[in-house]
Every structure is written in C-alpha cells, then in structure tokens.
Amino acid sequence: MDAAQIDQVRRFNRTVTERVGVLHDRYLGRDRPIGEARLLWEIGEAGLDVRLLRERLGLDSGYVSRLLRSLETDGLATVEPQLRDRRVRTVRLTEKGRTERALLDGRSNELASSLLEPLNTPQRARLVAAMAEVDRLLTAATVTLAVVDPDHPDARHCLLSYFAELRQLFETGFDPARSLLPDAGELRPTRGLFLVARLHGEPIGCAGVKLPPGAPAEIKRMWVAPQARRLGLGRRLLTELETRAARNGCDTLRLDTNKALTSAINLYHSFGFQEVPAFNNEPYAHHWFEKRVTAPSYPTEAA
Amino acid sequence: MDAAQIDQVRRFNRTVTERVGVLHDRYLGRDRPIGEARLLWEIGEAGLDVRLLRERLGLDSGYVSRLLRSLETDGLATVEPQLRDRRVRTVRLTEKGRTERALLDGRSNELASSLLEPLNTPQRARLVAAMAEVDRLLTAATVTLAVVDPDHPDARHCLLSYFAELRQLFETGFDPARSLLPDAGELRPTRGLFLVARLHGEPIGCAGVKLPPGAPAEIKRMWVAPQARRLGLGRRLLTELETRAARNGCDTLRLDTNKALTSAINLYHSFGFQEVPAFNNEPYAHHWFEKRVTAPSYPTEAA
DNA sequence: AAGGTTCTCTGACTAAAGTCAGAGGATGGA
DNA sequence: TCCATCCTCTGACTTTAGTCAGAGAACCTT
Known part of the structure; x- marks a missing residue:
C-alpha cells in the first residue's frame, strides 16, 4: 500500500484522537465513570434487556450487573424481570436517568460545537463535508x-x-x-x-x-x-x-x-x-x- | 450553530472513535500497557529529559518515575542524570527499546493499512484526501x-x-x-x-x-x-x-x-x-x- | 418430574492508571 | 555558606475497568 497514504492516515489518527479525545474527556468525562455513561447512553429512552445491553457493549455479565446496581442506587435506572421470561431483566431509565442522559447529550453537542467554533463559515462547511466523507468511507471499510x-x-x-x-x-x-x-x-x-x-x-x-x-x-x-x-x-x-x-x-x-x-x-x-x-x-x-x-x-x- | 453540522460532527466522532479505537486496541494494545507504550513512543530515538517527557504527556511525576523504572527493568531504557544539571535526568532507549519502538511503529502502519484495505483504489484516494482535510481543519481549529x-x-x-x-x-x-x-x-x-x-x-x-x-x-x-x-x-x-x-x-x-x-x-x-x-x-x-x-x-x- | 440450559447476580480477584504527600539530593542566589 | 527551589523518587492510596468461578432462579425439553 502507498506509504504516503499510510502516513496521512496516521497523521489523521493522531490529530483526531488527540483533539477529539482531549475534548471528549473535558466535556463528557466530568462526573461519571465512562462505563456508567456508556450504559446510560445505550439503555436509551425506551429501555433495554440486560443481555442485549451486554452484547452491544461487549461487556462481562458480572461487570454490567455491578454497573447497573450502581445506576440503581443513584436512582438513575430500574431493573425489572421481563414479563414473558423472568430470567431476562429489563433496564429502564427513571426520570432522573433521562435527565442525566439528556445532559450527556448536551455535552456531546458542546463538544461538537467546540470543534467548529474557532473556524469561519467556509472552513466549517469544508470540515463538515470532509467529516461526512471520512465517516462514509470508514463505514464502507467496516462492512x-x-x-x-x-x-x-x-x-x-x-x-x-x-x-x-x-x-x-x-x-x-x-x-x-x-x-x-x-x-x-x-x-x-x-x-x-x-x-x-x-x-x-x-x-x-x-x-x-x-x-x-x-x-x-x-x-x-x-x-x-x-x-x-x-x-x-x-x-x-x-x-x-x-x-x-x-x-x-x-x-x-x-x-x-x-x-x-x-x-x-x-x-x-x-x-x-x-x-x-x-x-x-x-x-x-x-x-x-x-x-x-x-x-x-x-x-x-x-x- | 447549525444543528445538521453538529449532527455530522457527532456521527464522525462516533464512527472514528469506534473504528479507530477498536483497531487501535487490537493492534497496539497487545502486550504492553498503554502508559509504557506512550512513554516508549515519546522518548523517541534521541532520548529526552524526564521533565519534558512528563510535560508532554501531562502525567504525574511519581507515575512517570514508576513507568520509567518498569522500562528500565525490562531493559528498554536507561535513565541518567543530565551533565549540566544533575537534578534533571535524561531517558534514552537501549537497543532493545529501539526495537520495541520500531515494532510499535510497524503496528501503527498495520492499523492504518487495515483501515484502507477493504476499499478500492478510488475510495482509498477519497478517504485519504478527506482525512487530510479533516486533519488540516482540526489543526486550524486547535490554534x-x-x-x-x-x-x-x-x-x-x-x-x-x-x-x-x-x-x-x-x-x-x-x-x-x-x-x-x-x-x-x-x-x-x-x-x-x-x-x-x-x-x-x-x-x-x-x-x-x-x-x-x-x-x-x-x-x-x-x-x-x-x-x-x-x-x-x-x-x-x-x-x-x-x-x-x-x-x-x-x-x-x-x-x-x-x-x-x-x-x-x-x-x-x-x-x-x-x-x-x-x-x-x-x-x-x-x-x-x-x-x-x-x-x-x-x-x-x-x- | 428431571435434567440441562439460560440469564443474572455475588464474591473474590487483578491490572492499569493515576494521585498525593513527603524525602532527599542538586543547584542557584543572596 | 545557607536557604529556597527544583527535580526525581518512594510509599501509600484510590478509582476504573475488568475477569473468573460459581450460585440460584427461571425456563425448556423430554
């Protein structure tokens, strides 16, 4: 493969992980461990079966169980047996949990804004277009x-x-x-x-x-x-x-x-x-x- | 700011951290904790003063000291007092350390290749061009x-x-x-x-x-x-x-x-x-x- | 009804990644 | 010369983010 292309990909990885990573921590990683935040996010508005949650995040069952316990004691989620199969349990966000999730969502928006903020209008348009292209092609490469x-x-x-x-x-x-x-x-x-x-x-x-x-x-x-x-x-x-x-x-x-x-x-x-x-x-x-x-x-x- | 732009930035962040993150772990995180790998990388071919190292990576002095001790016992680096100011110490990679670093470098190349690999030639060219654009504009936004x-x-x-x-x-x-x-x-x-x-x-x-x-x-x-x-x-x-x-x-x-x-x-x-x-x-x-x-x-x- | 399977949970661990408070040597300036 | 400062190191902790091995309830098949 073309060495210049590989160099560019590596430069991209460096810039993106640095810039997005630093901001990600600054905005999202403030008060809650990432594990819990990911769960909160993945549970979603509608709730989810625990095993699905585990599968999507690729986590150990014991670990997820403990994280859920922690969300429960914080009053952010409730875990209840599913009606049709009482081995399976379903997590749902409480009102407080939904608020917390909305907060994370807001932070993600801030993060995105802060990437665009120092740029002028044409630069923003170009950055967003290039991001869409990268997104599209990386997705293609993931298939x-x-x-x-x-x-x-x-x-x-x-x-x-x-x-x-x-x-x-x-x-x-x-x-x-x-x-x-x-x-x-x-x-x-x-x-x-x-x-x-x-x-x-x-x-x-x-x-x-x-x-x-x-x-x-x-x-x-x-x-x-x-x-x-x-x-x-x-x-x-x-x-x-x-x-x-x-x-x-x-x-x-x-x-x-x-x-x-x-x-x-x-x-x-x-x-x-x-x-x-x-x-x-x-x-x-x-x-x-x-x-x-x-x-x-x-x-x-x-x- | 434009909500569609923010959405695109968030989609980009998601795709990139997921795809690059997963591969990053697969390729680089194999046998050595990231902390040590980062140090190994940052020390570079030429060696570096410990305080500079600390500053660049933004790490606690105690922590860096311990990481250096671990690199030393693995025979990857040597730490010696600087000549002009013997409070300051300078790290240098040993031969073995340089080999290890070259290995990490090779892995980074593999990672980059694996992102391009599933794409055909025109797609690769477009992805690399878009990455260069993102890189350039994110850098601009960091100024x-x-x-x-x-x-x-x-x-x-x-x-x-x-x-x-x-x-x-x-x-x-x-x-x-x-x-x-x-x-x-x-x-x-x-x-x-x-x-x-x-x-x-x-x-x-x-x-x-x-x-x-x-x-x-x-x-x-x-x-x-x-x-x-x-x-x-x-x-x-x-x-x-x-x-x-x-x-x-x-x-x-x-x-x-x-x-x-x-x-x-x-x-x-x-x-x-x-x-x-x-x-x-x-x-x-x-x-x-x-x-x-x-x-x-x-x-x-x-x- | 029995036995195997599925799902979740608990207890007991581990490793990584730090943080914090000094200790102690080296240096620079008064 | 002495004192403050700088730099590094050590010891003692903490928090995350897991892993692993069962236990126990619920379910499914025969």
Missing part, C-alpha cells in the same frame, strides 16, 4: 462480506427485504413464485454461493451466484439495504463474486434485471457488463447482461 | 490566539522568525533598523496590541496593531510560520485585530507591505483592503492598503 447458507437467518432477512422492495418498485409488482428464482440448493457450495454483507453484525446486503459447471455463472438476488447505499457495496459484492467465480474456473458472468432498477443497471455497465439478447425467459427481466471474466490471477479484494 | 506583551518570549520568537524570513524574501534584504518599525510600546495596550497564535503551546504566528487615538489603526508584523500556512490563520489574525480595533472605536485599518509578499497581498485584497497611495515612507514598502471598518456589532471570532 464485512461472508459466504453463508441461503437459509441462514441473515440471508433470509436480506432476501425478504429484497422481495419487498421489488414488489414496490416493479410496475407489475413482484411475486417470487412467478420468477425464475434459483432454489436455495443452487446458491450453496458447490453449485453456487451466497454472500451476505454485514455492518456491525447487521445484514445489510447480499448477492448470490449460480456456478453451473461448464456454463456461464449467473448472478442472482443482489441487494443493498437503503441505509447502506452509496458505499460502493454493490461493486464490492460483484468484485467478490467475480473473483470467486473465476477461481472456480468460470469465464463468463451473466445476469438479468428489471428496467426499474436503474442504479443497478448503471453499476453493471460501469463494472464491464455488456447488454446481450435475452438468454432466459424471466418474466420480470427487461435487460440481460454478460461479462467475460479475466484469469483469476489478480488479488482478492478482502472478505 | 489559539492570545494578546501578549511584545517582549514575551513567544512574541520575540515570532518576530525574529519574521525578520529572518523578510531578509530572505526581499530583493534588498531586510535590516530592522532601517524600517519604520513601531517600538514595542506602540504595540502594548493601550497604545496598541500584539497577538500570538499558538498550536500545542508553540508560537506559530503573530500580528500587531497600533491604535493611535483618532487616527487609522495600523497593522504591523503579521507573520505565520511556514508549517502553519494554509490554515486560514492570516485571516483569523486579521479578523481578530479588526474586531478589537473596532471595539476600540477605530474606523479605518491601514497597512503597508512589500511586493515580495504576494500571498499576504492576496489576503489583504480578499479581506476587503483597497490599495491606496503611500501614507508613509517605509523604505521596504511597495503597496499601501486601507480598509473601512464597520461598526463593532458583529460577534467576535473566538480567542
């Missing part, structure tokens, strides 16, 4: 791709969201039963594979490919969650599928798509797909694409 | 302005650097004695004032203004250190002087400058100065500028 079984809950979640979206977008609606959907077996190794993209453990996109021996590979069910768009994830999924297909000896990729999916169509074009005549009779398709795959000699782009 | 006496060591440091630079830049060289420099008294309240800009405590720029009662204020000795340019600091100094002059009842600003100082001339133009005929016989000046100052009703731009 992980994994091969999963098409019956995995995360895969199902993506597919259901995908179908729901197609139903909305297609002029004719969408009925999975009428479409040429591969059965799950075709997207399982060795007949194919299915990728799920995750952000912080949440599934936010998917793509499958059928790998019939001696025939073109066919990309199916590519979807990216609305909140995860514009992160280059579609391209990343395609790259990963192409690499894996090529590794499997495949030399041609195919796919079909509906005219309503304009941004997908743009992606296929810019990714090197050429429009070709219909190669199947998928009732929902208006466009058919094909791409010759080069030899699988280039490096994989991450997992 | 503080303070009114100091022109005899203060930081002021003198700036002035000496300023003269040295003029000597280099002016075709004719520069001899302070030949120039119409105000004596220090004219840049002291209430006859005027002198600002020093500092970054992490280091003086990196200055500007003075004479405030003769009933006459135009005159800006003098504006300088920004080479490493602190392109941060909008010149403009910030001018804004601050203008505000203070206006608060002092002054309605016109004046200044003279040399033709070699092209970026300063551009700044004066874009800041609303108009070129006017010579109003003094400064031997080193080629351009004279004037600006009408509006009423002092607008908000101050920070300190």
